[in-house]
Amino acid sequence: MNSPHFSTKERILGAAEELFARHGFAGASLRELTATAKVNLAAVNYHFGSKDNLVNEVFRRRLDELSAHRLDALQQVLAKPQPTLEDILSAFIHPALLLSLDKSGGATFVRVLARAYAEHNERLRKFLSENYGHVLKEFAAAFSIQLPHLDKEELYWRIDIIAGALTYAMADFGVIKRRAAMSEKIHRERAAEHLIRFAAAGLRAD
Template sequence: MDSPHFSTKERILGAAEELFARNGFAGASLRELTAAAKVNLAAVNYHFGSKDNLVNEVFRRRLDELSTQRLDALARVLAQPRVTLEDLLAAFIHPALALSIDTSGGATFMRVLARAYAEHNERLRRFLSDNYGHVLKEFANAFGAQLPHLDKEELYWRIDIIAGALTYAMADFGVIKRSSSMSEQAHRERAAEHLIRFAAAGLRA
């Protein structure tokens, strides 16, 4: 059983994730957060110290694991005798797919991640770059080895666009909606397959 200390912190993080997905980072107030999490302001301050730190921890809770899964998948691909662009893209995309169908708030977090792309919050962007930029660099190196015709700037432009498209697709913002006969997992897997094909073509162009 979780300790009260742990459960209170997790409850605050879960409520914050929902509020940030719905209202954005600036638009979500601590008053709304305390009401949603059923805690007082002192509990938020005790566990996180500030709203900025709370935002960081919402991302850290998901992205630490996502980054590990991506790097592990990348290592498995690079250990194969023959490496394809599609395999590298799958290592980048499938862990995000798994997160997006996680029943403990994964889809909500993908919308939070989309907010981070959309809002011009330099402090948050710096936090994400400082803590998770190394993952993108590892994939960029692997992509670059497959794409010697691209210079570094062009390669990063294309990876940036792919990362944005991935977040958009996994947050389920697209115009193609899931049919009633298809499970959410099957719908997201189909989105991932389309994205891998599209991204591979874009990278090779």
């Protein structure tokens, strides 16, 4: 990720993704980050303005595409005659599954996503809400039709918890490396199916 044929900005983004996944946002220092990226310490502030904004850009680089995939999948699901809760959840999870299987940092980014859920950083939540809140809003609306017995507050609470647990479960925080990439893909796909069923049960509960 710090190969010389990447630009300074790209090397910083790559190192940031890696170190944010490993140490969290506050835990990753700009000194270790810039050393990993093989750039000068001041390069982060020069190219991104601040560490906070670097965090934003790490998310933007991946979330624009992930959100688009999720909304596409949701639109296809809602076009069906009788969409199920599992269909909607699949539209939410499957794009993240694809991202986690991506070879160039996608899996690392899913771990960063899980960090974002765990660290209840107010500033970051505001950024994500302002830029990608409409995605969760559309999914919440789709869920709401399937779950008329839940009021808005209760639904949002459940989506928040479930989305966090789903993301965490997909994030693969374990220390042990898996053996074969092929077996990993199969495992993740099956895990995603189980996650969908678990989340559907959690949403359907009275």
